[in-house]
Amino acid sequence: MAAHDLNRLPTTVVPSHYDLELAPDLEAATFAGTAEVTLIVTEPVDQLILHALDLEISEAWLEGAEGERIDATATFDTPSETATLALSATAAPGPWTLHTTFTGELNDKLVGFYRSTFTDDAGATHTLACTQFESTHARRSFPCWDEPAFKSTFAIRLVVDDGLFAVSNARETAVDQLPDGRKRVHFAPTMYMSTYLVAFVVGPLEATDVVDVDGVPLRVIAVPGKGDLTPFALEIGAFSLRYLSDWYGISYPGDKLDLIAIPDFAFGAMENLGCVTFRETALLLDEGRSTQAELQRVADVVAHEIAHMWFGDLVTMGWWNGIWLNEAFATFMEMMTTDAFRPEWQRWTDFGLARSAAFDTDSLTSTRAIEYEVVTAADAEGMFDVLTYEKGASVVRMLQQYLGEDRFQAGIRHYLEAHSYANTETTDLWDAIEEATGEPVRQIMDSWIFHPGHPVVSVAASSDRTALQLRQDRFSFAPDAAAGITLPPNEPRSVPVVLRIGHGDDTSLHRVLLTEPEATVELDHAADWIVGNHQGNGFYRVALADEELQAVAGRAQAVLSPLERYGLVEDEFALVLAGRGSVTRLFGLLRSLSADDDLSVWQRIIGVTASIGRVAPDDQVEAYRAFVRALIGPALQALGDAKVPGEPERTTARRASLFDAIARFGDDQARRDQAAAHFTALGEDPDAVDADLADAVVRVVASTADQATWDELRRRAAAARTAQDALRHQGALADAQDPALVLQFCELCLTDEVRTQDALFLLARALRNRYAAAEVWGFLTEHWDVISTRFPSSTVPRLIDGIRGVSDRELATSIAAFLADHPIKQGTKPVQQHLERMWVTVALADRVHAELGAALT
Numbered sequence: 001m002a003a004h005d006l007n008r009l010p011t012t013v014v015p016s017h018y019d020l021e022l023a024p025d026l027e028a029a030t031f032a033g034t035a036e037v038t039l040i041v042t043e044p045v046d047q048l049i050l051h052a053l054d055l056e057i058s059e060a061w062l063e064g065a066e067g068e069r070i071d072a073t074a075t076f077d078t079p080s081e082t083a084t085l086a087l088s089a090t091a092a093p094g095p096w097t098l099h100t101t102f103t104g105e106l107n108d109k110l111v112g113f114y115r116s117t118f119t120d121d122a123g124a125t126h127t128l129a130c131t132q133f134e135s136t137h138a139r140r141s142f143p144c145w146d147e148p149a150f151k152s153t154f155a156i157r158l159v160v161d162d163g164l165f166a167v168s169n170a171r172e173t174a175v176d177q178l179p180d181g182r183k184r185v186h187f188a189p190t191m192y193m194s195t196y197l198v199a200f201v202v203g204p205l206e207a208t209d210v211v212d213v214d215g216v217p218l219r220v221i222a223v224p225g226k227g228d229l230t231p232f233a234l235e236i237g238a239f240s241l242r243y244l245s246d247w248y249g250i251s252y253p254g255d256k257l258d259l260i261a262i263p264d265f266a267f268g269a270m271e272n273l274g275c276v277t278f279r280e281t282a283l284l285l286d287e288g289r290s291t292q293a294e295l296q297r298v299a300d301v302v303a304h305e306i307a308h309m310w311f312g313d314l315v316t317m318g319w320w321n322g323i324w325l326n327e328a329f330a331t332f333m334e335m336m337t338t339d340a341f342r343p344e345w346q347r348w349t350d351f352g353l354a355r356s357a358a359f360d361t362d363s364l365t366s367t368r369a370i371e372y373e374v375v376t377a378a379d380a381e382g383m384f385d386v387l388t389y390e391k392g393a394s395v396v397r398m399l400q401q402y403l404g405e406d407r408f409q410a411g412i413r414h415y416l417e418a419h420s421y422a423n424t425e426t427t428d429l430w431d432a433i434e435e436a437t438g439e440p441v442r443q444i445m446d447s448w449i450f451h452p453g454h455p456v457v458s459v460a461a462s463s464d465r466t467a468l469q470l471r472q473d474r475f476s477f478a479p480d481a482a483a484g485i486t487l488p489p490n491e492p493r494s495v496p497v498v499l500r501i502g503h504g505d506d507t508s509l510h511r512v513l514l515t516e517p518e519a520t521v522e523l524d525h526a527a528d529w530i531v532g533n534h535q536g537n538g539f540y541r542v543a544l545a546d547e548e549l550q551a552v553a554g555r556a557q558a559v560l561s562p563l564e565r566y567g568l569v570e571d572e573f574a575l576v577l578a579g580r581g582s583v584t585r586l587f588g589l590l591r592s593l594s595a596d597d598d599l600s601v602w603q604r605i606i607g608v609t610a611s612i613g614r615v616a617p618d619d620q621v622e623a624y625r626a627f628v629r630a631l632i633g634p635a636l637q638a639l640g641d642a643k644v645p646g647e648p649e650r651t652t653a654r655r656a657s658l659f660d661a662i663a664r665f666g667d668d669q670a671r672r673d674q675a676a677a678h679f680t681a682l683g684e685d686p687d688a689v690d691a692d693l694a695d696a697v698v699r700v701v702a703s704t705a706d707q708a709t710w711d712e713l714r715r716r717a718a719a720a721r722t723a724q725d726a727l728r729h730q731g732a733l734a735d736a737q738d739p740a741l742v743l744q745f746c747e748l749c750l751t752d753e754v755r756t757q758d759a760l761f762l763l764a765r766a767l768r769n770r771y772a773a774a775e776v777w778g779f780l781t782e783h784w785d786v787i788s789t790r791f792p793s794s795t796v797p798r799l800i801d802g803i804r805g806v807s808d809r810e811l812a813t814s815i816a817a818f819l820a821d822h823p824i825k826q827g828t829k830p831v832q833q834h835l836e837r838m839w840v841t842v843a844l845a846d847r848v849h850a851e852l853g854a855a856l857t
């Protein structure tokens, strides 16, 4: 689909209520519908312009308050996705009802009203129909005013075959049996809300028993036979409903809440009021056989969507430029909720990982400001990225920590109360928090939201260590010269720097609003050590002078929080990518953290180590592997081989991460042998080892798989009971070192064995395989036409993500040339970012080639 302008509809006609009836035919993949829309005409009109796409409107007329009738003829304008209803007479200002009768197709593109299929245990295929309307796809299902500011109430009826389950936003109120064997299911009118939140799902589905959450009926709905995978979702669902209504200080705005697992789903989940849809891995799981990360993901996504019921659904952005705030805030509340649900998961520490991804993209010259003007549909879709979710949530977290949690919460409550059932601008939120706190919130936030990128703050102590010199620069990675990228100008911004200084047994905090390029901080006592980003809440990087890094790294375990230690590793690696640090200094830091006891810190150490290893020159590979074994071996040994009953879940996950890393990146033969033995045992007994270790075992075994092992992984993927287990085995097929096996996997990704929703992520994973990148890229270019038609064009950038790890200059050159010749119409920005990041990897490879030998000795 070409990018088209989202021309705003005229406001001469304003809808307030929809009476909708839809009759999907799952066999024929079509639907028929009628809509009666109550509206107000604000000035005399001869035509109505509203949204409609891929619909046939067979009949349309306006009915006046006195029953008078004006006929209408529909003509469609596909580029603008609108229909114009030419009226046979002028409609006078006042109330009218628009009647339309229409038909459409249940498509397979995962947007609008679409169909999804699944196979039952007996091998029979079934079809269901469901909706995904955000951002601008309600118009594919019924003629409507499809902009978020046209809020209305919706009374929905679904006409379906008698044996099918039907669900929508509001409670079921009645069922009529029809003479043709179908039934008409009536749902209560919804609250006043935007079209993109309307939803309905029809199919052979099953619901759990209702859980009463302080008067709100909660269910999980899924394809039949998955009831045993629902208790965890119900638990976090009930927890989130209680926690969030309490936190917001407003009761849940819907009349029931259904959480529905859909076998084919383009995104993670969608916050339709009362009728939240999820991909299966984000909702259903087997609690006893899930990794900590899988449990946390379900908790996160459920909490995130329920957080939207207030922030997004009850109070909604006036236009699509507000998508970022909607998502950033829900991501922030997701972590607040998960953190309260399972404090032992240390959700805010783990947020470091997600924030790293945001820092990474935000370090490119092709990054973007968090908020921007949305003109085209592609602009709106483009907002659903790491800068919206993770950078946006980081900035919200920074504000919360700066204001204090209670004052921040008071501001949010004030905002939600003031704007319930209405639409807002971003500034309405800042103004509400400003009113509640008296702080200049709008001024602070504007500098983070309307400027792309983030700063690096350099910290150096004076010779007597009683003064600190601070300097801010815009942070950018240094891409390879072949990319021809010019670094952005260096404009200072307002950086709320919080320093923690250690002197003797004491520490002191220093808050500095750094607005100029440089500043000096005078200290009362000579500094022994310096933390440049207290508690890691600031969205900026820190560059410490050599001796400062040594001073703080030497006492890291004693004086730094996990997120601060995480930040040290994160910042050092970023400095290497920027051409400002050194691999020797980075590896020195990693060695000094080798006794660390936190999962997230180790995940970053492992991630950074792997990134360097990927680009290691052939003659250094053995020395690099020895380094990995020496770095990780003692930490793994200290944890022991097996899970200790009662140990924290993050400890179990840490053991598995260390095991995986030493086996794969350290090529530790003893661990590889152990993994092979576990893999065999798991084939007999899925509980042979704990879930986190089992997950690691699959990755380790897959990395050196021969054809027989590869076939066995594929067999286990097909036989898996849960979506997590299927994906764990299927994804590992991409990791084999043998390019021939990886190519077999690429072929599979274009068949029905791999779900459309997963295929591009998996192909990207194959492209990240350093042993097969060139072969995989060759495959993709040969099958480009198939890929462009098989997958929704808006999702193709997910595939291109895989080029970020390409380090070979020749391959990078041919990738850049191919993408120049084959532009991806939707997602220009992400593709540009992936390309730039690829050239950063190419430049990294050069530096690693030059420096690794010295760093390893």
Ligand SMILES: [Zn+2]
Residues within 6 Å of the ligand: 271, 304, 305, 308, 326, 327, 330
């Ligand atoms: Zn969301």
